[in-house]
Amino acid sequence: MADGTIGLWTVPLAVFGGAIRVSTPFLFVSLGECITERSGRINLGLEGTLVMGAMSAYGISYLTGSPWLGVLAAGLTGALLGALHAGICSLPRVNDIAVGIALMLFGTGLAFYLGKPLIEPTAPRLPAIDFGWWSDVAQVRAALRINVLFLIGVALAPILYWAFRATRWGLLIRTAGESSDAARAMGYSVLIIRLRATMVGGFLAGIGGSFLSLFYPGSWNEGLSSGQGITAVALVIFARWDPMLCLWASLAFGGAAALGPALQSVGVTSGYHLFNAAPYILTLAIMIITCSPKRTLTGAPAELSITR
Amino acid sequence: MTSGVGDPAEAVAISPAADPGFLQRHGGTIEYILIPGAALAAALGVFGIFVALFGKSPLDLYFYMYQGAFGTWFSWQNTLTRAAPLILTALCTALPAQLGMVIIGGEGALLIGALAATSAALLMQSAPPFVVQLAMACAGMAGGGLWIMLSGGLRQYRGVNETISSLLLVYIALAILNHLVEGAMRDPASLNKPSTREIGAANMIGSIPGTDVHWGLVFGVIAAVASYILIYHTVFGFAARVAGGNIRAARIVGLGVGKLILTICFLAGASAGLAGMVEVAAVQGRTNANLAAGYGFTGILVAFLARQNPLAIIPVAILLGGISASGGLLQRRLGLPDASVQVLQGIIFVAVLASDALYGRIGFLKGKA
Numbered sequence: 001m002a003d004g005t006i007g008l009w010t011v012p013l014a015v016f017g018g019a020i021r022v023s024t025p026f027l028f029v030s031l032g033e034c035i036t037e038r039s040g041r042i043n044l045g046l047e048g049t050l051v052m053g054a055m056s057a058y059g060i061s062y063l064t065g066s067p068w069l070g071v072l073a074a075g076l077t078g079a080l081l082g083a084l085h086a087g088i089c090s091l092p093r094v095n096d097i098a099v100g101i102a103l104m105l106f107g108t109g110l111a112f113y114l115g116k117p118l119i120e121p122t123a124p125r126l127p128a129i130d131f132g133w134w135s136d137v138a139q140v141r142a143a144l145r146i147n148v149l150f151l152i153g154v155a156l157a158p159i160l161y162w163a164f165r166a167t168r169w170g171l172l173i174r175t176a177g178e179s180s181d182a183a184r185a186m187g188y189s190v191l192i193i194r195l196r197a198t199m200v201g202g203f204l205a206g207i208g209g210s211f212l213s214l215f216y217p218g219s220w221n222e223g224l225s226s227g228q229g230i231t232a233v234a235l236v237i238f239a240r241w242d243p244m245l246c247l248w249a250s251l252a253f254g255g256a257a258a259l260g261p262a263l264q265s266v267g268v269t270s271g272y273h274l275f276n277a278a279p280y281i282l283t284l285a286i287m288i289i290t291c292s293p294k295r296t297l298t299g300a301p302a303e304l305s306i307t308r
Numbered sequence: 309m310t311s312g313v314g315d316p317a318e319a320v321a322i323s324p325a326a327d328p329g330f331l332q333r334h335g336g337t338i339e340y341i342l343i344p345g346a347a348l349a350a351a352l353g354v355f356g357i358f359v360a361l362f363g364k365s366p367l368d369l370y371f372y373m374y375q376g377a378f379g380t381w382f383s384w385q386n387t388l389t390r391a392a393p394l395i396l397t398a399l400c401t402a403l404p405a406q407l408g409m410v411i412i413g414g415e416g417a418l419l420i421g422a423l424a425a426t427s428a429a430l431l432m433q434s435a436p437p438f439v440v441q442l443a444m445a446c447a448g449m450a451g452g453g454l455w456i457m458l459s460g461g462l463r464q465y466r467g468v469n470e471t472i473s474s475l476l477l478v479y480i481a482l483a484i485l486n487h488l489v490e491g492a493m494r495d496p497a498s499l500n501k502p503s504t505r506e507i508g509a510a511n512m513i514g515s516i517p518g519t520d521v522h523w524g525l526v527f528g529v530i531a532a533v534a535s536y537i538l539i540y541h542t543v544f545g546f547a548a549r550v551a552g553g554n555i556r557a558a559r560i561v562g563l564g565v566g567k568l569i570l571t572i573c574f575l576a577g578a579s580a581g582l583a584g585m586v587e588v589a590a591v592q593g594r595t596n597a598n599l600a601a602g603y604g605f606t607g608i609l610v611a612f613l614a615r616q617n618p619l620a621i622i623p624v625a626i627l628l629g630g631i632s633a634s635g636g637l638l639q640r641r642l643g644l645p646d647a648s649v650q651v652l653q654g655i656i657f658v659a660v661l662a663s664d665a666l667y668g669r670i671g672f673l674k675g676k677a
Contacts, residue, residue: 098612105650106651107654108654109651109654113648237469273487281480288466
């Protein structure tokens with residue numbers, strides 16, 4: 001160990017580091033989607049929001065020189081797309097799943113269109129905190145270079161968990177999600193509650209996107225997101241709409257997604273693409289195990305179109 | 309809310325009109341053409357404003373779009389060539405929609421269909437071309453069909469949401485394709501772009517005589533017409549629509565909902581798989597990552613714009629094929645990025661869905677005008 005090589009230990013270490021690094025976009029998108037779905041609406045367009053967030057974060061960071069302004073811009077872009085989703089969904093007889101698919105295509109298309117000039121230049125990236133200073137092993141230090149956004153996401157999960165249970169806003173969102181009639185009887189507009197919930201969800205998903213372009217992988221190109229957004233939406237379903245479970249599930253996903261590159265780094269190259277598909281296979285497998293045709297899922301908001 | 313009248317025909321029936329007969333008979337059809345048409349026009353308007361923001365003239369935009377899509381015989385052929393896979397992938401969304409299912413995994417079924425068709429052709433190199441082509445079509449349809457049937461089966465027997473599972477299967481299909489194309493099925497001669505071996509010029513399905521449009525267009529039209537007949541003029545299609553309208557009622561009258569779901573999903577996937585076979589046997593000649601060109605995703609838009617009606621899919625696919633065919637011209641003449649077609653498609657999709665709110669609300673169609 002003294003010479004700094006750790007042999008096959010690279011794989012679990014890289015998976016651990018990957019769990020932290022790769023999970024951050026999953027974490028933000030799933031927490032955002034959790035808020036939206038708790039209010040009784042599903043936004044499948046977060047894949048588009050993620051890509052738009054990545055593009056606008058990179059663009060603003062490049063133009064202003066401040067990556068944090070980029071993160072803010074990504075969040076605002078996401079909130080705007082969320083408002084668009086909620087606005088169209090509040091029209092009568094409009095299906096929220098279909099609108100989500102439309103915004104997924106629109107968001108990615110718009111990001112590629114506006115992001116064309118951003119493929120070449122290099123934008124300032126988000127800083128990382130070095131938690132691995134105590135170690136001499138390069139891989140350990142690499143695995144422990146942790147971004148602040150990850151820490152914010154980790155803190156956000158228990159805060160949301162508490163907020164859903166104990167705050168007025170949490171109660172309102174849950175009421176809108178469980179029974180729109182009850183919310184209306186209390187004198188609240190379900191459409192406004194869902195608009196806000198979808199905008200907050202979009203804000204978080206946009207920030208998840210900024211992590212992709214400003215930290216890991218840390219550049220803007222058209223292959224940046226390959227379904228992380230949609231995987232995160234599926235993740236909310238088997239996390240049973242619980243923010244804490246979203247956190248654990250995101251970490252598991254990050255680890256699964258890091259498996260392919262980790263194995264490649266120790267020379268296992270066959271099946272690279274199959275290992276890269278691990279998060280999707282894992283999602284599908286977990287959905288098969290946890291779903292049941294007989295009953296609706298425990299914890300599912302009653303107003304949610306996807307579980308009815 | 310007083311405007312709770314959902315059905316336009318009903319709206320016509322309850323409001324007095326000068327000539328209620330015509331509107332009563334055709335009000336619904338007019339509405340189904342008028343509203344998506346208006347949504348399309350609105351989307352083109354928004355896209356015009358969008359490019360104007362980047363300093364391009366919207367009039368030039370519309371002119372080049374028309375030129376690139378339908379302006380010349382050459383562009384017509386380009387448009388029809390692109391429409392062929394779109395008809396087939398749109399059916400992959402439109403058929404399950406009759407059952408109330410939202411399947412968006414046509415791209416995955418297309419890729420699996422292409423892989424299956426290529427494998428069939430490579431295994432039967434010595435057989436006569438007609439046999440090889442038939443085997444490719446069967447393999448492509450079986451591959452794609454089973455792929456979407458998996459989504460349907462998971463929905464029916466495990467309660468897994470079919471929208472999400474079918475989309476996840478797209479990424480899994482892409483991974484399988486890349487894995488095989490770079491591994492077991494790789495042609496050692498393909499250095500820059502890993503590909504399978506070619507299926508051979510003799511086994512290509514060729515063009516419709518007198519045109520450069522390949523036979524895939526005919527396959528697409530036949531599939532769309534057959535789907536229309538199946539859905540609207542057979543007992544099976546009637547059962548499917550009953551189940552789509554009210555699944556509990558369908559169970560009560562004793563319809564085998566599970567069998568309906570699996571069959572429809574198989575047919576839907578088979579159609580997208582056939583699109584994959586056509587792309588291999590008429591365009592690419594081999595399987596590689598080029599096949600993931602987004603036909604599956606544009607097909608979803610086609611299906612929604614056609615309001616899931618298999619016959620309406622044909623003209624809508626030609627229209628969307630035209631938009632994507634004009635992309636090259638827009639890039640060359642106006643310097644727009646290649647993603648502009650995708651932006652326009654996204655705007656159209658959003659506009660069409662928002663226009664759903666208009667049904668049954670247009671004054672003169674209610675007979676009030």
